[in-house]
Amino acid sequence: MGKKEQNRMPLWEALCAYRAEGIIPFHVPGHKQGRGNPELEEKLGSTTLGIDLTCMEGLDNILNPLDVIREAQDLAAKSFRAEHAYFLVNGTTSGIQAMIMAVCAPGEKIIIPRNAHRSAISGLILSGVQPVYLQPEVDQRFGIAYGITPEDIERALLEHPDAKGVFVINPTYYGVAPDLAGIVEVAHSRDVPVLVDEAHGAHLCFHPELPPSAMEAGADLSAASTHKLTGSLTQSSLLLQQGSLVNPQRVKGVLNLTQTTSPSYILLASLDLARKQMALSGTRLLAATLRKAHWVRRQLSHLPGIELLEEKHIEGRPGCRYLDPTKITINVRQLGLSGQEVESILRHKYRIQVELSDLYNILLLLSIGDTWEMVQHLVASFQDLVTTWSKGGSISKFTRALPPLPDALVSPRDAFYGETKVVSLADAEGEISAEMIMAYPPGIPLICPGERFTRDIIDYIRILKAEGLVLQGTEDPHLEQVKVLTQNIVLVQKYRAFSEEVGS
Ligand SMILES: Cc1ncc(COP(=O)(O)O)c(C=O)c1O
Structure with a gap:
């Protein structure tokens, strides 16, 4: 990585040049570099408002970058050890959704750990992709979920040879990283791409004492929150890519479906500046x-x-x-x-x-x-x-094992769009959930949209409630009632027919 090259900030320099030319702005944004809102300028600063510009000559276009955004992205790719980098202004959430949509078509399968972030579940709903969930190991002492193993992936791929992608978290919120290189090796031996949620790992590739980053471990795509652990502004993230299993044009096409046509140049410039800082001094x-x-x-x-x-x-x-x-x-x-x-x-x-x-x-x-x-x-x-402040003693320790994964009968997307009714939790056995019920700890959903309530799950939820654990995800904050699908049979049939069509 050339230090001299990484010293450049193509996007920042272009924004400064635009300001220095004294161009008269008959274009958006309406505050016209602060002129239209002096209080905003006074409070946020004239530099910030001065570079709050839009796609135009000299400033490139995020939907088809050919000029300074392209150059800034190429520098980011080199510095983060990737072949391609895409600037994101809607957080890692948009990168996660784009990774899923780039790799799987509606109805196709993705192997994904059960403790995936809500952005991944929203990606499944938006894309209509069918999850094959893996239950991660749970540490009962700390009450937190860990990662998944290459053996888990091997088994899942044997059972679901039609899976189109493997989704991995590297590292978890608590900083635990899996054997990602091992997972990549298993997935790549079947030509299945590996997509990585690196919301908490944007800094990894810059120090050898840290766990290997997704790109270093050979993964195909990684969505990295540069705003969380390096120095860019909140909401700015990177989507990184390498290898030949996923077509970069496809990734770009998917990003263009969901990216705004009015990206904040303040956020984009912060990515350029944060990349320079990490490349030179990280x-x-x-x-x-x-x-x-x-x-x-x-x-x-x-x-x-x-x-x-x-x-x-x-x-x-x-x-x-x-x-x-x-x-x-x-x-x-x-x-x-x-x-x-x-x-x-x-x-x-x-x-x-x-x-x-x-x-x-x-x-x-x-x-x-x-x-x-x-x-x-x-x-x-x-x-x-x-x-x-110590009260002495110990608060209760919940040690019961998680109930077995329930049957997934309907895709998260069909469950999201399905007609629903409300039933009491006690009567929910056999119903298909339209909601996710999540327990903290360990932050793993007990049931996801589209899965069938079992007696085991209902009993487990009642025990957690009695223990005073935090349960989230339902409309009813007290979790006395749950939202389930009314048209169970119709939806299940529709989903099965669709899966068969995709499989044939
Ligand atoms: C594990 C994980 N993945 C994805 C995200 C989404 O990242 P962002 O907030 O940049 O959209 C978060 C956010 O906290 C997260 O914790």
């Missing part, structure tokens, strides 16, 4: 982040009542090959507090906001933006919290 910046992460881990690991998710917890476990040390999961059960309670104490007593909390844990994310002052305040706050 390794050094991440080395400093890792030093802070290891220091925080060492300091917190001595404190009573809390336990950190560490390499030793994942060693040898299925679906766990690497741990990203910059994501610090802290189990707080032995403080006698839930993760949600600790989140609230940190926010209101110590001015600290965590990334997320669940029943047992809080998650802290460290990035290139953290200073020593910040991490020292974090450690000092925790030292105080464990003595001042």
